[in-house]
Amino acid sequence: MTTSNTNVPGPKPIPVLGNLLEMGANPLRFFETCARTYGPVVKLELEKGRDTYLLSRPEHVQFVLTNTQKLFVKGYQRDRILSLVLGNGLVTSEGSFWLRQRRLSQPAFHQHRIEGYAAVMSAYAQRMLAGWRKDEVRDVHADMMRCTMEIVGKTLFDVDLYDPGEGSNEVAESMDRVFREYVKQYASVVRRLLETVPFPLPLPGNARLKRSVEKLDRIVYGIIERRREENRDRGDLLSMLLQARDDDGTGMTGEQLRDEAMTLFLAGHETTANVLSWTLYALARHPAAGEVLAAELDRVLEGREPAFADIPRLPYTQAVIKESMRLYPPVWFISREPVEDVSIDGYRLPAGCEVALSQWVMHRHPDHFADPQSFRPDRWSPSFEKSLPAYVYFPFGAGPRVCIGSGFAMTEATLLLASIAQTYRFEPADGREAVLEPSITLRPRYGIRLRAIRRR
Numbered sequence: 107m108t109t110s111n112t113n114v115p116g117p118k119p120i121p122v123l124g125n126l127l128e129m130g131a132n133p134l135r136f137f138e139t140c141a142r143t144y145g146p147v148v149k150l151e152l153e154k155g156r157d158t159y160l161l162s163r164p165e166h167v168q169f170v171l172t173n174t175q176k177l178f179v180k181g182y183q184r185d186r187i188l189s190l191v192l193g194n195g196l197v198t199s200e201g202s203f204w205l206r207q208r209r210l211s212q213p214a215f216h217q218h219r220i221e222g223y224a225a226v227m228s229a230y231a232q233r234m235l236a237g238w239r240k241d242e243v244r245d246v247h248a249d250m251m252r253c254t255m256e257i258v259g260k261t262l263f264d265v266d267l268y269d270p271g272e273g274s275n276e277v278a279e280s281m282d283r284v285f286r287e288y289v290k291q292y293a294s295v296v297r298r299l300l301e302t303v304p305f306p307l308p309l310p311g312n313a314r315l316k317r318s319v320e321k322l323d324r325i326v327y328g329i330i331e332r333r334r335e336e337n338r339d340r341g342d343l344l345s346m347l348l349q350a351r352d353d354d355g356t357g358m359t360g361e362q363l364r365d366e367a368m369t370l371f372l373a374g375h376e377t378t379a380n381v382l383s384w385t386l387y388a389l390a391r392h393p394a395a396g397e398v399l400a401a402e403l404d405r406v407l408e409g410r411e412p413a414f415a416d417i418p419r420l421p422y423t424q425a426v427i428k429e430s431m432r433l434y435p436p437v438w439f440i441s442r443e444p445v446e447d448v449s450i451d452g453y454r455l456p457a458g459c460e461v462a463l464s465q466w467v468m469h470r471h472p473d474h475f476a477d478p479q480s481f482r483p484d485r486w487s488p489s490f491e492k493s494l495p496a497y498v499y500f501p502f503g504a505g506p507r508v509c510i511g512s513g514f515a516m517t518e519a520t521l522l523l524a525s526i527a528q529t530y531r532f533e534p535a536d537g538r539e540a541v542l543e544p545s546i547t548l549r550p551r552y553g554i555r556l557r558a559i560r561r562r
């Protein structure tokens with residue numbers, strides 16, 4: 107028999123605000139505490155008229171993610187900010203429209219394409235390091251954001267974002283402005299409350315974001331137009347998207363290309379920057395792991411610049427990245443909406459509710475990870491990976507909507523970390539811990555200041 111959903115355990119809501127204030131104070135701790143206190147299915151009131159259910163069994167993750175498209179939708183269209191910035195691109199679209207776009211975009215992420223992008227990744231890492239001075243304190247998050255943005259600019263648009271000769275600083279600046287405005291609004295709990303108002307409010311933040319997006323749109327449409335006229339494969343993602351044809355021979359419209367380009371730019375640069383920033387932060391606090399990493403890099407690379415072919419020979423480098431994404435998952439929760447009532451562990455979750463799965467909660471679960479709060483890259487042995495139940499560790503999601511850029515991201519993170527850690531080791535610049543900001547991604551709120559000590 108299915109239990110009524112009113113019986114689902116959860117923290118007591120207060121009038122009007124539900125559980126929003128508790129969550130707003132520290133969403134990560136709130137989700138973790140709820141899962142530990144109330145069990146694998148927790149009911150939360152985070153939106154007016156729509157309950158949220160936090161699920162934390164691996165079977166729940168499997169059920170929800172593999173049935174997205176059939177029993178669940180992403181429901182992002184109700185999110186005004188994401189819709190304004192990303193339009194109807196791969197992250198936000200649904201159903202048959204999404205499927206077509208995914209099929210058209212997939213070839214841009216084939217292994218041989220990524221191999222081509224790898225050379226750009228390594229070269230841009232070297233260019234970044236050339237600007238670092240011996241033993242100085244740096245905000246490594248700012249460095250990683252800039253470097254991954256340059257890499258996306260080059261691999262996506264074939265534009266060198268920071269080469270003043272190309273006159274393309276405008277793209278970088280506009281992207282940056284949109285991004286900052288978007289993060290500022292996204293992290294706000296007040297925004298979640300205002301989302302319940304059924305029309306866009308004339309708030310200054312909304313107007314600023316809209317103006318920035320309009321400016322960026324003009325630039326992106328300009329690039330697309332010029333590239334259409336040029337009609338040649340430059341080896342970048344945009345070339346692939348421009349060439350992509352459906353079975354009936356139709357390609358993407360200008361608007362679809364704009365939405366996909368914007369989506370890939372945003373989805374593809376901050377996530378990887380976060381992984382690298384948190385990795386350097388963890389290494390600075392765990393010098394022994396840093397030494398094992400440096401020894402692997404010295405042994406395998408013998409001082410050379412890392413290349414795509416080196417990646418399989420860098421297992422510890424990859425373990426460091428996996429462990430960093432376990433503790434600091436760049437996407438810390440995934441949300442879905444059931445299209446019909448579904449039954450989970452005997453509870454009925456109604457159509458239209460929000461179902462939340464949290465990498466933060468699952469990746470730190472003591473049932474699955476020994477000493478779960480500690481940074482221990484050596485846990486990622488082949489036997490451990492084999493024994494880890496499926497759908498416990500899912501930094502890139504799973505099912506049909508799994509990250510299309512996971513191969514791109516792992517290649518980029520490995521090559522950048524190898525380049526950086528080959529030349530530098532890190533020490534905390536002061537005794538302060540970095541502040542986690544669980545916005546749409548898990549970012550360091552005030553950056554990450556580390557002393558970069560030159561090794562070679």
Ligand code: HEM
Pocket residue numbers: 180196197208369370373374375377378381435436437440441500501502503504506507508509510511512514515516
């Ligand atoms: C470490 C870096 C990254 C992480 C942790 C990450 C994580 C994720 C996750 C969890 C999802 C699924 C979201 C959901 O199911 O609701 C996703 C989707 C997506 N990611 Fe990534 N991502 C990363 C890098 C990238 C890169 C480099 C790109 C592109 C260049 C990219 C493009 C996308 C796109 C387009 C989607 C939507 C796919 C679809 O629905 O068909 N991501 N990513």
